[in-house]
Amino acid sequence: MASAAPAAIKLQLDANLLEVTWQDGHVSRYAGSYLRKICPCAACVGHAPGEREPPSWKQVEGVRVTHVAAVGSYALKLTLSDAHASGIYSYDFLRRSCPSERPDVDDTGLPTLEL
Ligand SMILES: [Zn+2]
Incomplete structure (x- = not known):
């Protein structure tokens, strides 16, 4: 089932x-950095899984995220500070990728292990 558009979207530039x-x-x-890491665009993940x-x-x-724009009612397009701006992050994908669902990152998506 498709995730509904969020109730609110806030870009906190100071906190990144x-x-x-x-x-x-x-x-x-x-x-x-987490959003950059999980970027779903073809240049990052290819056209097939793996x-x-x-x-x-x-x-x-x-x-850093420098700009957020809605894509229709289903996704966000993020502009990132490394000039990467091709990722379309669907709400489904974002919800699935919520850092609280992942064991390897903290609650904002920063890695909990030493780099
Ligand atoms: Zn990408």
Whole structure:
């Protein structure tokens, strides 16, 4: 089932966090570097699962979200500080990628292990 458009989307430039409040009240926070790491565009992940490795944490360290734009009612297009702007992050994908669902990152998507 497609995730409904979020109730609220807030880009916190100072904290470098994209905060998404979902219709069910769940709040997801995504650090810029995390969003860069999970970028779903073809250049990052290829056209088939497993075709390309995602960038390493070192490669995405310090990346910031500089601009957010809605794509229709189903996705966000993010502009990132490393000039990467081809990622279309569907709400389904973002909800699935909520850092709180992942064991390897903290609640904003920063790695919990040493780089
Ligand atoms: Zn990408």
